Structure formats: structure tokens, C-alpha cells
Amino acid sequence: MPTLVDSSVLIGAATRRDSLHESAAAAVSAHASNGLLVPITILAETMSFLRARHGLDVQRRFWDAFSRSGIEVAAADEALLGRAREIDLAYADVGFGFADCTLLASCEALRCARVLSFDRRLAMYRPSFAPALEVLP
Amino acid sequence: MKKTMMYLPEEMHGYLAREGRRRGLSMAEIAREAIAEYRSLHDIPSATGVSALIGVIDEDGPVVNDASRVDEVVEGYFAEGGAWDEENGHADTRRL
Numbered sequence: 001m002p003t004l005v006d007s008s009v010l011i012g013a014a015t016r017r018d019s020l021h022e023s024a025a026a027a028v029s030a031h032a033s034n035g036l037l038v039p040i041t042i043l044a045e046t047m048s049f050l051r052a053r054h055g056l057d058v059q060r061r062f063w064d065a066f067s068r069s070g071i072e073v074a075a076a077d078e079a080l081l082g083r084a085r086e087i088d089l090a091y092a093d094v095g096f097g098f099a100d101c102t103l104l105a106s107c108e109a110l111r112c113a114r115v116l117s118f119d120r121r122l123a124m125y126r127p128s129f130a131p132a133l134e135v136l137p
Numbered sequence: 138m139k140k141t142m143m144y145l146p147e148e149m150h151g152y153l154a155r156e157g158r159r160r161g162l163s164m165a166e167i168a169r170e171a172i173a174e175y176r177s178l179h180d181i182p183s184a185t186g187v188s189a190l191i192g193v194i195d196e197d198g199p200v201v202n203d204a205s206r207v208d209e210v211v212e213g214y215f216a217e218g219g220a221w222d223e224e225n226g227h228a229d230t231r232r233l
Binding site: 008014017019020028029050060065068097 | 169202
């Protein structure tokens with residue numbers, strides 16, 4: 001089963017001086033052999049973060065590295081965006097936000113119950129196809 | 138950023154100055170762009186697979202907590218009067 005990856009783990013794995021770097025790097029390394037997937041919306045969020053935090057040069061360096069990483073990008077079509085909005089409505093009190101809702105909708109579309117993220121709120125989501133969402137590390 | 142000094146051949150110095158004037162950038166900005174592109178090109182054969190991504194942002198500095206504050210940073214960047222406004226010349230008009 002492939003594993004979906006959230007911005008927090010991508011950023012943690014890429015940033016050597018992040019307090020969560022070792023944990024994030026170990027997580028992506030451990031799950032890479034089964035396939036890693038990043039929804040395009042999460043990749044966009046990651047890129048926006050890197051531009052905001054470090055500037056264009058670092059964004060481009062990450063971009064090049066990501067292209068070589070073998071991590072697959074999961075597309076977001078109208079159906080997925082619709083499902084994401086349904087999740088947003090169902091979990092309005094949690095306030096996941098657009099990017100996280102599309103991540104959770106991708107879990108549903110791909111029947112993937114494992115996510116690499118430091119956002120523990122994601123574990124509050126109850127998938128339709130599994131008893132719980134496994135949020136690691 | 139760290140300050141540094143280097144010697145350049147006159148021709149290279151002249152090119153930096155002309156290119157800076159042409160694009161409305163400082164010589165330092167052009168030099169940083171060129172170094173970033175050089176680094177990007179020369180890093181390509183060095184790693185593939187997820188190891189290419191691990192530690193790719195390797196700037197020196199104190200420990201940061203970026204991985205646990207993604208939303209906060211993005212919201213601050215795009216907030217009214219934030220860095221995005223400043224970079225795009227909107228900071229003053231927003232205050233009017």
C-alpha cells in the first residue's frame with residue numbers, strides 16, 4: 001500500500017536544521033519502498049511555504065530534488081475537490097482547511113489509510129474504507 | 138546572510154554590472170542567482186530517490202520548527218501587510 005505524504009513531513013525531511021528532520025527523514029526512507037504519493041495540492045502548499053520561508057532559490061532547489069525523489073504526484077480533479085469539500089463540511093469543527101481536506105480525499109480515492117504527517121489532527125478523520133487513519137511518524 | 142568579498146576579472150565584473158542594470162537587480166542578487174543555478178545543475182547527478190530530498194535545504198543556522206508550523210508561516214506571508222505585499226509593492230497602498 002502506498003503512503004501519502006503531507007507538507008510537514010516533506011519540509012521536515014528536506015530541512016536539515018529542523019527539529020523534526022531526523023524523524024521526517026527516517027519516515028520517508030522507511031516507506032519509500034512501498035511508494036510515496038503527494039497530492040498536487042500538498043506539493044503546492046509545500047512550494048508556497050518554501051517560497052515564503054526561504055525564497056525562490058531554495059524553492060527551486062527543493063523542486064529539482066523532488067523531481068529526482070521518485071515520489072509520485074496524485075492529481076486533483078473535480079471529483080476529488082468535491083469529496084474534499086464534503087470532508088470539510090463533515091469536519092467543519094476541526095477546520096482542516098483546503099490542503100488537508102484534499103489530502104484526506106486522496107486517501108479515500110486511493111484507499112490509502114497511512115499518511116506521513118506531523119499534524120495529529122488528521123487522525124481525527126475516519127476513513128470510509130478502514131477503521132482509522134494511521135498518521136506517522 | 139553572510140558577507141563575503143571576492144576578486145573577479147574585469148570582464149566578469151562588467152557583465153554583472155550590466156546585467157544588474159538591465160534587470161534592475163543588484164550585482165549581489167545576480168551572483169546569488171548564478172550560484173543557485175550552478176548548484177542546482179551540479180547537484181543533479183549526486184542523488185536520486187528520496188535521498189535526493191533529504192537535507193536538500195542545508196543552510197546553516199539555529200534549529201527551526203518549520204515542519205510543525207507550515208500553516209502559520211504561509212498565513213503570515215500572505216497576510217495583509219506581510220512579506221507578499223512588500224515584495225509586490227502593495228504594502229503602502231494597503232495602508233492608505
